[in-house]
Amino acid sequence: MIPDIKKILCATDMSKNAEYAFGYAASLANRYGAGVTLLHVLEDMSPYRDSLMMNILGEEKWKALMETNKEKIIHDLKDRLGKFCESISAQIPACPFITDDIVVKIGNPVEVIMEQAEKRNCDLVVMGTHGQGILGDAMIGSVSRRVVRRCKRPVLVVRLPQN
Numbered sequence: 001m002i003p004d005i006k007k008i009l010c011a012t013d014m015s016k017n018a019e020y021a022f023g024y025a026a027s028l029a030n031r032y033g034a035g036v037t038l039l040h041v042l043e044d045m046s047p048y049r050d051s052l053m054m055n056i057l058g059e060e061k062w063k064a065l066m067e068t069n070k071e072k073i074i075h076d077l078k079d080r081l082g083k084f085c086e087s088i089s090a091q092i093p094a095c096p097f098i099t100d101d102i103v104v105k106i107g108n109p110v111e112v113i114m115e116q117a118e119k120r121n122c123d124l125v126v127m128g129t130h131g132q133g134i135l136g137d138a139m140i141g142s143v144s145r146r147v148v149r150r151c152k153r154p155v156l157v158v159r160l161p162q163n
Contacts, residue, residue, distance in 0.1 A: 003154075005032040007100070009122040011039045011113045011147075014084060017128030021158035022084070025126040028156075034123070035100035038081050039116055041109040042073065074104045110146045117153045125155045 010025040012018035022038070029036045057065070081102045105112045117125050129144040144157045 003123060005034050005123045007120060007122045007124075008034050008036045009039055009113070009117050009120060009125045009153075010036050011041070011109075011125065011127040012081070012084070013128075014040065014080065015128065017158070017160050019084070019128075020160050021126055021128035021156075024156060024158050028124070028126070037101045037103060037116070037120055037122070038084075038099060039103045039105070039113065040081060041112045042104065042106045043109060044107050070106065074106075078102050078104055109143050110150065113143075113147050114151050117151060122153055125151060125153050127155070127157060129157050129159055 005028060008025050008029055010022050012022060025036050127144055148155045148157060
């Protein structure tokens with residue numbers, strides 16, 4: 001059976017690795033006539049930091065400040081991701097792939113990536129990897145590794161080429 005790829009979820013941290021991986025997502029989208037959803041996940045703050053700030057500012061002030069900042073951060077990130085999409089599209093003008101959506105979520109990156117892949121019924125997840133550390137050449141990044149292990153959808157992990 002040949003898979004029909006119509007929806008691609010491209011997880012990005014807006015790094016060089018992610019930009020390179022997005023090129024693969026755009027190429028696959030072009031080849032299969034698929035749409036791409038670009039996802040960026042902001043890691044949630046630790047409960048300890050939350051409780052510390054609530055003790056200093058008061059719970060209501062802290063929650064109001066967090067809500068205001070969260071909305072601003074999400075808006076700014078969506079703008080940056082939109083420009084990121086445009087810059088990649090400009091590099092491959094013959095590639096008419098469609099960006100279905102630009103999504104910014106707050107939470108655990110692994111959980112959010114898997115949740116969005118299921119919720120959006122994606123046929124493929126594409127993401128870059130850093131593979132840093134002593135065993136960097138032998139391992140992929142921790143988020144990528146956990147997504148590959150746990151995701152029910154196929155995952156394409158793209159590394160930057162060695163120069």
